[in-house]
Amino acid sequence: MILSFFDQFMSPTHLGIPLIALALSLPWVLIPTPTNRWLNNRLLTLQGWFINRFTQQLMLPINLGGHKWAVLLTALMLLLITLNLLGLLPYTFTPTTQLSLNMGFAVPLWLATVIIGMRNQPTAALGHLLPEGTPVPLIPVLIVIETISLFIRPLALGVRLTANLTAGHLLIQLIATAAFVLLPMMPTVAILTSTVLFLLTLLEVAVAMIQAYVFVLLLSLYLQENV
Amino acid sequence: MAGHDAGSQHQFTGFQKYFNAYTITGRRNCVLATYASIAAIVLFFKLKPKKQTPAITAK
Numbered sequence: 001m002i003l004s005f006f007d008q009f010m011s012p013t014h015l016g017i018p019l020i021a022l023a024l025s026l027p028w029v030l031i032p033t034p035t036n037r038w039l040n041n042r043l044l045t046l047q048g049w050f051i052n053r054f055t056q057q058l059m060l061p062i063n064l065g066g067h068k069w070a071v072l073l074t075a076l077m078l079l080l081i082t083l084n085l086l087g088l089l090p091y092t093f094t095p096t097t098q099l100s101l102n103m104g105f106a107v108p109l110w111l112a113t114v115i116i117g118m119r120n121q122p123t124a125a126l127g128h129l130l131p132e133g134t135p136v137p138l139i140p141v142l143i144v145i146e147t148i149s150l151f152i153r154p155l156a157l158g159v160r161l162t163a164n165l166t167a168g169h170l171l172i173q174l175i176a177t178a179a180f181v182l183l184p185m186m187p188t189v190a191i192l193t194s195t196v197l198f199l200l201t202l203l204e205v206a207v208a209m210i211q212a213y214v215f216v217l218l219l220s221l222y223l224q225e226n227v
Numbered sequence: 228m229a230g231h232d233a234g235s236q237h238q239f240t241g242f243q244k245y246f247n248a249y250t251i252t253g254r255r256n257c258v259l260a261t262y263a264s265i266a267a268i269v270l271f272f273k274l275k276p277k278k279q280t281p282a283i284t285a286k
Contacts, residue, residue, distance in 0.1 A: 123252060123255045126254075127254035129254075130254040130257050133248055135248075139248060139261070143262075144265075
């Protein structure tokens with residue numbers, strides 16, 4: 001059986017049971033629930049502080065009508081950041097490398113922001129498709145361009161997350177294989193490659209957190225335009 | 228959005244009152260007009276009757 005570098009991205013099944021459901025429920029299991037004690041332990045306090053701070057920062061530029069999205073967006077952020085970081089452990093499957101999952105998050109949420117905008121403030125929502133002060137000959141061209149960019153948004157959201165994580169995991173596997181293969185032949189080069197691997201892993205930890213944040217931030221921006 | 232005018236300092240008259248790139252309603256009308264034109268062009272080409280070319284008879 002020849003193992004290809006893309007086998008790590010195959011959605012795992014065992015005896016016909018899709019294990020991605022298990023992978024997706026792991027963040028829920030790992031994130032501790034607040035107790036009804038007056039003072040929680042350090043981990044819970046830190047978690048509560050992080051969630052509060054994040055929600056506050058995210059909701060700052062959004063009008064009151066958009067604040068009902070606070071729970072959804074914070075929960076999405078926690079899920080994505082946990083999935084991404086867990087995926088960096090060896091032999092762990094990362095659900096966010098699956099385009100279907102990321103599009104499943106991006107398209108409905110983006111569509112919801114567009115529909116909210118069209119329902120609550122149709123004039124402003126349509127008016128945003130033409131930048132202010134456009135010279136008259138450019139108006140039709142720019143409207144077409146802005147419409148295309150509107151519809152590209154969910155695609156970009158989903159593909160950005162998928163591509164970043166897939167590329168990162170692939171690079172880690174490639175460089176790790178290189179270091180492993182080089183070890184008996186050229187130990188010095190293998191050590192250099194391992195250093196690169198270490199730095200890359202640090203980068204991937206950062207990318208995992210940043211991509212989750214960017215996903216949620218862009219959604220909040222789209223909401224801000226429409227609410 | 229910082230730095231934008233509300234379109235209130237522009238006193239438009241006539242056609243520009245409804246279709247301009249400054250007020251929000253002007254921009255909305257431009258967008259709707261563009262979409263309507265595109266829809267009209269698409270419909271025109273869809274509903275245009277196809278010309279019947281006569282069969283070429285053998286020489």
